[in-house]
Amino acid sequence: MNLAALLADLGDVPVITDPAIVRKRSRDFFWYSPILNAQLADKSADLIAAPRTEAEVIRVAGACARHRVPLTVRAGGTGNYGQAVPLEGGVLLDITGLSAIEWMRPGALRVQAGAMLNAVDAAMQPHGWELRMHPSTRRTATVGGFVAGGSGGIGSVTYGGLREPGNIHAARIVTVEPEPRVIELRADAAQKINRAYGTTGIITALEMPLAPAWEWIELVIAFDTFLDAARFGLDAALSDGIVKKLLSPVDAAITPYFGALKSACPPGRAALIAMVAEPSLESFKTLLAGRGTITHEAPADEHGGRVPLYEYTWNHTTLQVLKTDRSVTYLQCLYPHDRLLESVARMNAMFPDEVLPHLEFIRFAGRVTCSALPVVRYTTPERLDEIIALHEAAGVHIANPHVYTLEDGSRYKRVDADQLGLKHEVDPYGLLNPGKMRSYVPAAA
Amino acid sequence: MNLAALLADLGDVPVITDPAIVRKRSRDFFWYSPILNAQLADKSADLIAAPRTEAEVIRVAGACARHRVPLTVRAGGTGNYGQAVPLEGGVLLDITGLSAIEWMRPGALRVQAGAMLNAVDAAMQPHGWELRMHPSTRRTATVGGFVAGGSGGIGSVTYGGLREPGNIHAARIVTVEPEPRVIELRADAAQKINRAYGTTGIITALEMPLAPAWEWIELVIAFDTFLDAARFGLDAALSDGIVKKLLSPVDAAITPYFGALKSACPPGRAALIAMVAEPSLESFKTLLAGRGTITHEAPADEHGGRVPLYEYTWNHTTLQVLKTDRSVTYLQCLYPHDRLLESVARMNAMFPDEVLPHLEFIRFAGRVTCSALPVVRYTTPERLDEIIALHEAAGVHIANPHVYTLEDGSRYKRVDADQLGLKHEVDPYGLLNPGKMRSYVPAAA
Numbered sequence: 001m002n003l004a005a006l007l008a009d010l011g012d013v014p015v016i017t018d019p020a021i022v023r024k025r026s027r028d029f030f031w032y033s034p035i036l037n038a039q040l041a042d043k044s045a046d047l048i049a050a051p052r053t054e055a056e057v058i059r060v061a062g063a064c065a066r067h068r069v070p071l072t073v074r075a076g077g078t079g080n081y082g083q084a085v086p087l088e089g090g091v092l093l094d095i096t097g098l099s100a101i102e103w104m105r106p107g108a109l110r111v112q113a114g115a116m117l118n119a120v121d122a123a124m125q126p127h128g129w130e131l132r133m134h135p136s137t138r139r140t141a142t143v144g145g146f147v148a149g150g151s152g153g154i155g156s157v158t159y160g161g162l163r164e165p166g167n168i169h170a171a172r173i174v175t176v177e178p179e180p181r182v183i184e185l186r187a188d189a190a191q192k193i194n195r196a197y198g199t200t201g202i203i204t205a206l207e208m209p210l211a212p213a214w215e216w217i218e219l220v221i222a223f224d225t226f227l228d229a230a231r232f233g234l235d236a237a238l239s240d241g242i243v244k245k246l247l248s249p250v251d252a253a254i255t256p257y258f259g260a261l262k263s264a265c266p267p268g269r270a271a272l273i274a275m276v277a278e279p280s281l282e283s284f285k286t287l288l289a290g291r292g293t294i295t296h297e298a299p300a301d302e303h304g305g306r307v308p309l310y311e312y313t314w315n316h317t318t319l320q321v322l323k324t325d326r327s328v329t330y331l332q333c334l335y336p337h338d339r340l341l342e343s344v345a346r347m348n349a350m351f352p353d354e355v356l357p358h359l360e361f362i363r364f365a366g367r368v369t370c371s372a373l374p375v376v377r378y379t380t381p382e383r384l385d386e387i388i389a390l391h392e393a394a395g396v397h398i399a400n401p402h403v404y405t406l407e408d409g410s411r412y413k414r415v416d417a418d419q420l421g422l423k424h425e426v427d428p429y430g431l432l433n434p435g436k437m438r439s440y441v442p443a444a445a
Numbered sequence: 446m447n448l449a450a451l452l453a454d455l456g457d458v459p460v461i462t463d464p465a466i467v468r469k470r471s472r473d474f475f476w477y478s479p480i481l482n483a484q485l486a487d488k489s490a491d492l493i494a495a496p497r498t499e500a501e502v503i504r505v506a507g508a509c510a511r512h513r514v515p516l517t518v519r520a521g522g523t524g525n526y527g528q529a530v531p532l533e534g535g536v537l538l539d540i541t542g543l544s545a546i547e548w549m550r551p552g553a554l555r556v557q558a559g560a561m562l563n564a565v566d567a568a569m570q571p572h573g574w575e576l577r578m579h580p581s582t583r584r585t586a587t588v589g590g591f592v593a594g595g596s597g598g599i600g601s602v603t604y605g606g607l608r609e610p611g612n613i614h615a616a617r618i619v620t621v622e623p624e625p626r627v628i629e630l631r632a633d634a635a636q637k638i639n640r641a642y643g644t645t646g647i648i649t650a651l652e653m654p655l656a657p658a659w660e661w662i663e664l665v666i667a668f669d670t671f672l673d674a675a676r677f678g679l680d681a682a683l684s685d686g687i688v689k690k691l692l693s694p695v696d697a698a699i700t701p702y703f704g705a706l707k708s709a710c711p712p713g714r715a716a717l718i719a720m721v722a723e724p725s726l727e728s729f730k731t732l733l734a735g736r737g738t739i740t741h742e743a744p745a746d747e748h749g750g751r752v753p754l755y756e757y758t759w760n761h762t763t764l765q766v767l768k769t770d771r772s773v774t775y776l777q778c779l780y781p782h783d784r785l786l787e788s789v790a791r792m793n794a795m796f797p798d799e800v801l802p803h804l805e806f807i808r809f810a811g812r813v814t815c816s817a818l819p820v821v822r823y824t825t826p827e828r829l830d831e832i833i834a835l836h837e838a839a840g841v842h843i844a845n846p847h848v849y850t851l852e853d854g855s856r857y858k859r860v861d862a863d864q865l866g867l868k869h870e871v872d873p874y875g876l877l878n879p880g881k882m883r884s885y886v887p888a889a890a
Binding site for chain 1: 611
């Protein structure tokens with residue numbers, strides 16, 4: 001790798017070469033997985049390039065192509081599968097300098113990929129809008145990172161995941177070629193960069209739909225059993241007249257790890273964490289009708305560093321447990337919509353004290369179902385594989401978070417054909433984090 | 446009936462006694478049904494009272510109770526089951542004088558029952574809001590009439606029907622007693638006046654949720670077959686990322702009756718009538734992807750008397766055909782969500798040239814399915830009953846629109862227990878359109 005020649009080509013693009021900093025920024029939250037931790041802990045880029053404009057992104061991309069240097073895009077670094085970890089060194093492209101909102105209009109905005117999610121929402125809220133959904137890492141993640149490495153989150157109970165038509169309006173990407181091109185991918189075509197971990201072009205801007213910025217009320221509701229919480233969560237999720245952003249049943253085995261929120265989680269009882277639009281709150285409580293006890297109720301408010309309730313849900317649940325117990329890890333499940341509660345009951349009975357359940361109600365292909373990121377008391381890789389196999393045998397899909405390639409992390413164990421096709425177009429030398437899309441063989445290599 | 450004594454008690458409440466006017470206003474759109482037309486054509490109130498305030502409503506209600514005079518509430522008179530037709534004469538209470546908006550805040554408003562739906566939407570739109578749903582009679586119907594006599598409509602593809610939790614926030618009613626009381630029914634309790642045809646108290650005000658007032662784009666899309674239109678409609682209905690208000694597949698047998706819209710409906714092809722939010726339009730068209738041909742596309746705009754596209758859907762479809770062919774009538778179907786397209790195909794094959802299909806995609810209890818009001822070439826009451834029975838045998842629920850009692854028009858052939866209970870409280874003499882809730886026996890009578 002001719003890094004000196006590359007550096008000379010980068011001109012005045014800001015660069016960091018301090019190995020300690022480069023090594024630190026080459027990491028993300030892969031350490032939630034003991035398996036990935038062993039595989040990725042020593043990976044590092046050789047230098048960081050931090051472009052401030054799309055023109056500088058193009059300059060870096062062109063230089064990498066000419067000198068055949070790997071390029072890995074990184075933003076907030078909040079991913080869990082090493083999305084931002086360079087497998088073969090090279091340049092780590094820090095995209096967070098591109099953070100401008102290009103335009104907004106009612107129901108949509110266009111924003112540079114490195115904009116922080118919470119900054120975007122803060123800018124939209126005075127206009128009455130916000131992003132439709134965000135991951136639990138909203139306070140540290142970027143729009144581009146979410147689209148490149150995520151699938152859905154808080155808000156998906158209403159809008160489904162990023163994969164649903166209409167949830168990404170467009171993406172602008174820069175190719176990694178000696179003379180990089182800028183390509184606009186619209187509507188369906190924008191899915192080619194969704195959850196491709198930045199391997200199908202450097203995303204520089206995104207056009208995203210907006211949702212009304214409701215006054216969200218955060219609630220914790222205690223239930224006698226986890227299944228009671230799940231049953232009510234399902235009823236609320238199916239109530240199309242009740243506007244909500246989050247419905248997360250959490251088992252009594254998990255809430256003791258909930259730090260500041262413990263006071264709202266009576267020992268031995270399950271909790272449902274919810275975000276409901278203020279005008280729907282009365283109907284939501286009527287639906288609850290004494291089935292559970294509201295232990296916390298307050299308007300969502302992140303001012304003054306208050307911890308938002310969603311930081312106890314999705315994969316932040318795992319983080320809450322990890323704060324006390326570094327031996328746990330997690331899985332990523334998708335439950336079948338047509339026998340949801342039966343499947344939840346069955347899986348929960350299968351691994352007592354080993355797989356600690358919490359659920360995330362979502363819409364998936366138009367149907368209400370649950371995503372789940374259960375906390376797993378980890379013993380061995382073999383047992384983890386066995387737990388995964390038992391889920392899949394029971395009809396619960398697993399997107400394995402203990403692998404770092406696109407293919408192995410997919411529910412289908414292969415990369416999407418459209419994404420593979422786009423990669424041939426935009427990355428002819430296979431420089432975008434080589435090894436991440438392992439089935440890709442560059443024609444020009 | 447001592448009408449003279451009643452009149453004396455009404456004070457300066459405006460009253461109309463001209464028999465021609467009273468008779469005319471005692472009708473609604475029951476004549477869509479040849480059976481109801483025969484049964485209700487000669488029904489009439491004895492006089493109209495047109496209160497301007499809730500205090501005047503109370504005055505009329507008290508007088509009717511003291512003099513044991515039947516009272517039937519009427520607003521826009523757009524119902525199809527004689528909801529506003531007095532079965533035993535008495536007072537027709539014209540509620541349209543109560544039309545004020547009491548308050549609005551983001552996501553909700555409180556409005557008097559006699560406010561016109563389109564006036565409410567026009568008042569809310571500058572604030573960025575509109576009602577979540579409305580019937581196809583939006584240009585002539587009232588909020589109170591919709592809630593008392595309707596079930597859902599344009600908007601229900603997103604929010605479900607009025608029956609869903611959260612779609613009616615509260616109702617204020619006046620009882621029919623010598624000293625009438627005013628009762629506030631909130632959340633679930635407000636369902637006791639939904640689709641009770643005004644028999645469970647006189648609705649004077651409603652608190653309703655609001656939805657964002659999108660720029661709606663009206664579309665007509667031509668498809669080779671009705672099932673192609675239905676299949677695409679289902680895909681669009683299941684796309685939670687695409688904001689829509691209306692998805693109505695219409696068979697090629699019906700579009701020749703579509704007057705001004707005929708130019709957008711190529712002969713022999715089915716049509717899908719849709720309303721899509723402008724920011725979702727591109728994704729909607731991408732989903733369409735050549736499966737159909739867009740023949741009409743324009744922003745919804747009712748200025749200058751332009752006919753909105755929704756006046757070709759729901760039960761306005763029947764009206765469009767009736768304009769040319771007075772021999773047709775219609776049914777009200779609810780398809781099973783779990784074998785929707787199979788059921789549609791099966792029913793459509795069963796009655797060629799006799800039952801002309803069009804569908805309305807809705808959410809029902811959280812699932813996407815279809816309501817349908819097919820146009821029926823009417824022959825005899827016996828054949829109509831047979832068609833109904835064949836639908837029900839095939840698992841397609843029918844709410845019979847050829848009966849005038851609450852019970853017979855219900856899918857369950859009985860009145861809701863909560864509604865019956867409320868009637869005992871608010872109408873002890875059974876004066877609210879006696880005969881309409883036929884299973885009610887007043888305790889005080």
